[in-house]
Amino acid sequence: MAIKRPKGTEDLLPDGSPKLTLDVSAQAHARLIDTARRVLERAGAMRLDTPLFEEAELVQRGVGGSTDIVRKEMFTVYYFGDHGGYILRPEGTAGIVRAYLQNGLKQLPTPLKLWLTGPMFRAERQQRGRLRQFHQVDYEAIGSTDPLVDAEAIALMVEVVQALGLRGVRVKLGSIGDPEDREAYNAYLRQTFTPHIDRLSDDSRDRLERNPMRILDSKSEGDQVLMAELGVRPMLEFLGDEARAHFTAVQNHLKAWNVEYDLDPSIVRGLDYYRRTAWELHHEGVGAKSALGGGGRYDGLAEVLGGPAVPGIGWAFGVERLLLALEAEGHTVPANEGPLLYVAALDEEHVAHAATVAMQARAVARAEFAYRALKPAAAFRDAERRNARLVALIGSEEVADGTLSVKNLHTGTQTTVRVADLNALLAAQPDATPTPDQENA
Numbered sequence: 082m083a084i085k086r087p088k089g090t091e092d093l094l095p096d097g098s099p100k101l102t103l104d105v106s107a108q109a110h111a112r113l114i115d116t117a118r119r120v121l122e123r124a125g126a127m128r129l130d131t132p133l134f135e136e137a138e139l140v141q142r143g144v145g146g147s148t149d150i151v152r153k154e155m156f157t158v159y160y161f162g163d164h165g166g167y168i169l170r171p172e173g174t175a176g177i178v179r180a181y182l183q184n185g186l187k188q189l190p191t192p193l194k195l196w197l198t199g200p201m202f203r204a205e206r207q208q209r210g211r212l213r214q215f216h217q218v219d220y221e222a223i224g225s226t227d228p229l230v231d232a233e234a235i236a237l238m239v240e241v242v243q244a245l246g247l248r249g250v251r252v253k254l255g256s257i258g259d260p261e262d263r264e265a266y267n268a269y270l271r272q273t274f275t276p277h278i279d280r281l282s283d284d285s286r287d288r289l290e291r292n293p294m295r296i297l298d299s300k301s302e303g304d305q306v307l308m309a310e311l312g313v314r315p316m317l318e319f320l321g322d323e324a325r326a327h328f329t330a331v332q333n334h335l336k337a338w339n340v341e342y343d344l345d346p347s348i349v350r351g352l353d354y355y356r357r358t359a360w361e362l363h364h365e366g367v368g369a370k371s372a373l374g375g376g377g378r379y380d381g382l383a384e385v386l387g388g389p390a391v392p393g394i395g396w397a398f399g400v401e402r403l404l405l406a407l408e409a410e411g412h413t414v415p416a417n418e419g420p421l422l423y424v425a426a427l428d429e430e431h432v433a434h435a436a437t438v439a440m441q442a443r444a445v446a447r448a449e450f451a452y453r454a455l456k457p458a459a460a461f462r463d464a465e466r467r468n469a470r471l472v473a474l475i476g477s478e479e480v481a482d483g484t485l486s487v488k489n490l491h492t493g494t495q496t497t498v499r500v501a502d503l504n505a506l507l508a509a510q511p512d513a514t515p516t517p518d519q520e521n522a
């Protein structure tokens with residue numbers, strides 16, 4: 082039987098593929114990332130890349146030994162003769178903060194804004210929008226506790242969503258306070274849940290012991306019902322003075338910039354190094370349990386990784402989830418533009434010359450050529466199938482004169498153009514395929 086791709090992975094497909102949908106379009110992925118890049122780089126974020134696999138210890142400490150990710154979803158990497166202590170990265174932040182510490186990035190201006198994109202790996206059960214290899218766009222701002230940095234991070238996420246043309250996105254905002262606030266809250270939760278321990282799900286009973294806040298995150302219906310019955314008070318009521326002032330300042334900045342959000346007491350982060358601001362972005366088309374992305378402040382993380390205390394905040398979007406949301410809003414796979422120029426030779430002996438002309442034209446536009454001699458009618462058919470706009474034909478006469486016979490398939494006009502003038506003609510075309518630089522202008 083033919084070999085298939087592993088469960089929970091996707092092939093990103095080229096334009097024209099019979100099974101093409103927006104979420105698996107390689108082109109749509111690339112464009113989405115490019116849109117995010119533009120927004121983030123305009124805000125001063127610099128790109129970095131970290132390895133796809135890291136020391137298991139980094140993931141255990143950086144993501145947290147009590148999380149599902151570390152307990153159930155890690156891909157372990159082995160290679161011959163090795164101790165096997167590597168993990169495919171399940172998220173970006175731990176690796177980024179490790180890279181920050183290891184490479185002396187502390188010397189750069191603060192807050193240091195970084196962004197990263199690439200695949201992440203979690204051995205989850207596959208569902209719509211839940212893959213084992215998925216892609217994220219990550220943003221991190223390291224070195225500052227200023228609430229302005231939090232508000233900017235959230236606003237940037239909203240800006241990315243707007244730049245993509247997504248409309249139905251809600252920001253759910255919360256604060257998990259400082260460690261001592263959380264201690265008080267966890268004590269309250271233990272007190273509240275312990276008399277009802279037999280009604281909690283197995284997972285939540287486990288959490289009650291280790292990390293009661295994570296019960297609030299539970300997907301078990303029974304847990305949800307119990308919480309509603311008990312009228313569990315939200316974390317926000319337990320914020321200390323400093324965390325409260327910080328949270329108010331974040332909200333005031335967002336209001337000043339007209340960034341809309343809903344306060345959401347259910348936003349929790351189970352790990353000790355998370356502090357204060359935490360948020361998620363949601364979209365109806367992707368489902369309530371599947372966030373488009375989320376972020377949080379992690380002022381304790383650098384120390385957990387063995388470095389000095391360095392505050393930080395960051396977020397991650399799931400690229401596939403954004404594409405599903407775009408699909409739900411009626412966006413479709415972007416049309417394949419096709420080459421501006423298609424060059425064909427009429428005789429076998431001139432095929433190589435046709436190739437040379439096309440390759441020279443690539444200095445200014447997308448240009449393709451026929452790999453064998455074609456009659457004019459066949460050349461036009463081929464060019465149309467490729468969505469080309471101009472067709473240049475080369476026969477003996479043209480070669481002798483140093484010219485090309487160029488037909489515009491949109492207007493039907495045909496002209497003779499000197500090979501030496503071809504690139505100028507292409508550059509003057511209104512829709513000449515923009516170079517990446519023009520596209521980003």
Ligand code: AMP
Pocket residue numbers: 172203205210211212213215216217371372373374375376397398399400401402
């Ligand atoms: P997290 O690191 O869990 O906060 O995830 C950040 C974002 O990555 C989520 O909001 C999703 O958009 C995306 N994401 C996380 N896990 C998956 C997955 N298994 N498949 C697809 N996207 C995911």
